[in-house]
Every structure is written in C-alpha cells, then in structure tokens.
Amino acid sequence: METILAQIVTGLSIASILLLVALGLAIIYGTTGVINLAHGEFVMIGAYTAWALQTYVGIGLIESLVVIFFTVALFGWIIEKVVIRHLYRRPLDTILATWGIGVMAQQAIRLAVGGELRYVEMPSAMSSSVSILGLEISAFRLFILALSALIFGFTWYLMYRTSLGMKLRAITQDREIASCFGIKSKRIYSLTFAYGAGLAGLAGALVSPLKSVSPEMGTTYVVDAFMVVVLGGVQSLVGTVASSAILGELTGFLAFYSNDTMAKVLVFCAIVVLIRFRPQGLFAAKVRT
C-alpha cells in the first residue's frame, strides 16, 4: 500500500514536470498552429539563464524565476517577430525554421559558455525530503508540483477569464472572422508565442536542480512535450493536464514494475496505437479550420 501511494506521488511529480514543459507548446501549437521544434531549446535557455543568474549574479533559483520567465519570453517574442510571423501560412516551413533555430540556439550556447554539464543549486530550504502520511517526499518535487498547478491555474484564468484570452480563443476558432471584428491577431500571436516560450523557460529553470544542464538537454523535452500534446488533443488545456497525468503515472508505474527502458517503449507503443484510432487526441476541442 505504501509503495503504491509512493508511486502515485512519483507519477504526479513526473506529470507536473511534463505539464510544465508541455503547457507552453500546447498554447503555441493550439493557437498559432506552429509546430515549434525549438521548444526544447526554450527549456534549455531557461535552465542556462537560471545557471547564469546563480553563478554570475548570485541570485537563487526562486528569486530569479520571474526574470527567467521574461528573459525567455523576450527571446520567444523576438523569434516570432523575426522569423515565425512570416511563415504562419506555411506549416511545413515552420517545422524546418524552428528546427534550425533550435540547432542555432544549441550551438550558440555551446560557443558562449562551453559544452560542460552545469547544475543549478537547489534552494537550501527544499534540498531535503519531507514526511507526509508516512511517505518521504522530496520537498523540491512537491514545490514543482505546487508551482505547476499554480501556473496552470493562471494560464486557465488568462485564457478563459480575461479579454486577452477571449480574443485568443476567437482567433483560434477563426482568424479571419476575428480580424473582421477588430481583433489585432498579429499582436495576439506575438504575445502567445512569447508567453509559451516564457513557460518553457520556467520549466527549464525548475528542472535544472534535479537534472543536468547541457546544450543538448532540450531534445528530450521536446519529444516529451509533443507526446503530451498529441495525446491530450491540440487545442485543449484540460487535455494537456489530463494527458500529463496519464503519461506521468503510466511511466512511473511501468518503470517501477519493470524498468525505465521498458516504460519508454510501452508508452510510445500506447501512443502510436491511440493516435491510429483517435488522431485528434483524447480531448479535442471543436475548431473550424
């Protein structure tokens, strides 16, 4: 019983990291239809920003989260202005362009700070474990869990309770009609892209104390993020949460009862089977295309 409980918590922890990484991608993909292969590099840049702030400026992780969000959001905003906005009606070209941006970002980081593995210090208050219901749980993982719930809540509020969100949903449903009603779709797109990039940056900063920071780290996260988005359905925030939870728990349990190699194989197989029979994902929103 205790191990099962521990495993459920572990699954939630994996799910919270998946959600953090995938949320930004889901918003960008869902709204603008851009398949952003540079998403992993946004995560990586967030991790490096955290590392740089800690090493050169001496600010801890928690204090620097806001700075990291705006730094990576700014980076995303520039990318959107310079490259992406010219390609909105050419989905295949965006794949190539964002992939190229990703490669450039990796090599730029490598040239600027070297290829060595880096790490970000865990906030000292959370560097040990806490006891809950007889379970030893890493305090930092709980923090990630809470923060990802908070970020999701904020994003949901932004989308469904603000005028910005309403405009955004209008564009998602039909860009031309929305423009006819005076919504500046270009501006909304830029802001969405920047927001998604900022979320990815936060994700990178938050996982950096648990994992290693390297120029190539983004490639694994972008795969995870696409898995979540594909399973959950493209335009659905709830779908993103649900599919993060499903994938997190599934990976956790399979890894526990067999091993991580098997878990990876089985999860991929399950997703392939699922999109064969339900290509729109589990929670597809109805959209006019």
Add this chain to the structure above:
Amino acid sequence: MKLGRRTFIKGTVAAGAVTAAGFPHIWIKDSSLAYAASGEIKVGVLFSLTGTTAIVEESLHKATILAIEEINAAGGINGMQIKPIVEDPASDPATFAEKARKLVLGDKCVSVFGSYTSASRKAVLPVFEKRKNLYFYPTLYEGRECSKNVIYTGAVPNQQQDEFVPWLIEKFGKRWYLIGSNYIYPKEENNYCKKLLAEAGAEVVHEEYVPLGHSEFSSVINKFRSEKPDVIFSTVVGDSVVALHRQYRAAGLDPEKMPMASLTTSENEVAAMGGDAAAGHFTSAPYFMVHESPENQKFVEAYRSRWGGDKVTHFVSEPSYFQVHLFKQAVEKLSAGDISPKTIVEAIKGEEMIAPQGRVRIEPENLHAYLWPKIGQSQSDGQFKVLKTTSEWLKPEPYKAYQNQVCTEAGLKEI
C-alpha cells in the same frame, strides 16, 4: 620523338624490373624511414572536440598534447620531435573510422592516440588491424577484447572490482542493487560483479538498465526505498550520473546507509553535479586527482599551468598522459630506420614507467596495463578521499569473467 605503344610498354616493364630487382634495399629502407622522415615522428591525436562526448574527450586531448609537448621540450625521442596530427571525429563512430583511415594512410602516422567510448574504439579497430598500425586507448572499458593493434592503458573489470566488491560487502553488506545505462559496458561490468558477489555469498536484489541519457530517476529511487539494498552498484554514465545523484540527494536518502558504488563517477562528473550531491558515495579507479606522489603533483601542476588553474585531472585523462610517455620509452629503444607500428608493439611489451598513479607496466600477453586500483570516497569539495590502495599492482585480465577464454600473445585462445 615518337613513342609507340609497344616501346612504351617495353620501357615501363624494364624500368619496373630495375626498380624491383636492382634497388630492393633502398626501396625498403625508404619506406620504413617514412615513419621518422625529416627528424619527425608523426602521431595521430583522435579525440572528439565537438559533439556529445566532447566534454570528456577534450580533457583527454589536452592530456595527450601536454605529454607530447613535455617530451618535445626535453629534446624529443632520440633527437626527433613528435609531431601530433590532430583530428576531430565529432563524437561520431563513422567519422572516427574515416579520420583514423586518414591518419594512418594519408598522414602515415606511426601510432594514434584516441577514443573515449567503446563504440568509437570498435569503429576504428578494423582500420588499425587491416593496416597493421597501432592505437593507444586510454579509457577504462568492459574488457573482452584481444587486439594486437591496440595498447589498452585504462582499467578492465577485474582491476576496478577485485578489491572494491569484497571491501564493500565487508563494510556495508550483502544485498546489492545493480543499476546501469543500457549498453554493453554496464552489462559486462555487472556480469563480472555478479560473479564476485556469488563467490562471496552475496545476493543481487535487483538489476536494471536505464536508457542512455535518461534523467528521471524517481521510480528507481522508490525501488531503492522498497528494496533497501546495502549497496547500490552504479554503472550509469554521462548526464544520467548527474541526474541520479542529484535526485538521490533530493529524495533524502543517506549515503551512509545505502551508498552508491560507482565505476564511472570521476572528478569530471562530480564537477558537473556539485560536490554536495556526490559526497559520501564511493568510486573505484586507478587514479584520483588527490593521489599523493611526486609524479602526480608534477602532472597536475603541468596540466593546470598549460590548460587553466580550475581544470581537473581524472582517471581517463591520466592514462591519456602516461601512455604517450610509454610510447616514447618504446620508440627510444629503436633506431630511426626501424621505427614502425610493428616494432613499437614489440618494444612496448613489458615496458614500465612511474605514472602519476604509480608504477605501470604493459602486459606482453594482452597489451593491457598493470594498474593500481584505489577506492575513493567523494567529498563535498568535489575531490575524492582515497581510503584504500591495492598493496600491489593488479594484472589486467580482460577475459576474467569468461573462464573458457584467455588473451595470449598469439591472440584469443579457447580453453
């Protein structure tokens, strides 16, 4: 002058006959002198300077270059300078093979120093065996190889484990958890470990392999908690090592009760995870940066003054350094006209020197090195504390896990 087809052929044949029959001695002499032409000995340096394993391989490259520069500054080998030809195989086995071919055939290097991963060594092996050239390989590896064209100066499983495993059983207990990355090296090491555990009456409570580059260890840590092993024997490599250690610490596990014993965690990995995450865990290796000897002091000082004061030396960069000096000792015994890969192999058999780790020797039978395994405990300052050194050097036995095979001078023998 009109040159008819028939006269041309006649002339060519005649000239050919003269060359073949008339000056055979000069012909042979010239070709072997090519290895030491114009007072230079050309060697290849083949470590990745870009790509995924560049992080480690760069330090091996630097140790190799340092040794070459030292030898040249002290007058070279019998008055001849070593000329390093540097190639960057970009962490890609196919590029390794291509660059090796270039160094051996194009540049006519007499030996090549290179490789970190087993995959890259396996990729260049056919080049050196087919062209009868010589490769110097500095990395600890899984053993089970018996090439006559490779000098292996890193540890094989028996050298890292023979002292380490019994010591851990005695100090911590008999319930072992084996975890490794999912490829050949961890599987071979665990194979040998299980043999030692069986001999000591210890048991393996769990054995598992995670994908290369894996970074989510929370389920693994839950298994640590539920199995409660006495020792976690880790052959996880690369950035996975960093993630495993950091998550182990975040989960609040205690290295005093359930230590991780690793064959792959060096000063390099510790620098990437932070001293706090590594503190208390154990590593077995022939070399640690803190090892106290005049030779090591000289090596560390030379390395830092050449490449930067914050650089670390570790158990793969040290063999990269001493194997060049062993090469020098072997070539020194040869006259300039006799220098060739074949004569160097013969000259290096049984050759000894005092390396930073202690006195090392090339075993004539299998061309691996006698080494001095040590047990180190990681400290929070990022260095190791050496707890135990073997009382005598350990013989390399690359086939020790396989009782019916042995590597001899004539090649692999089935018993």
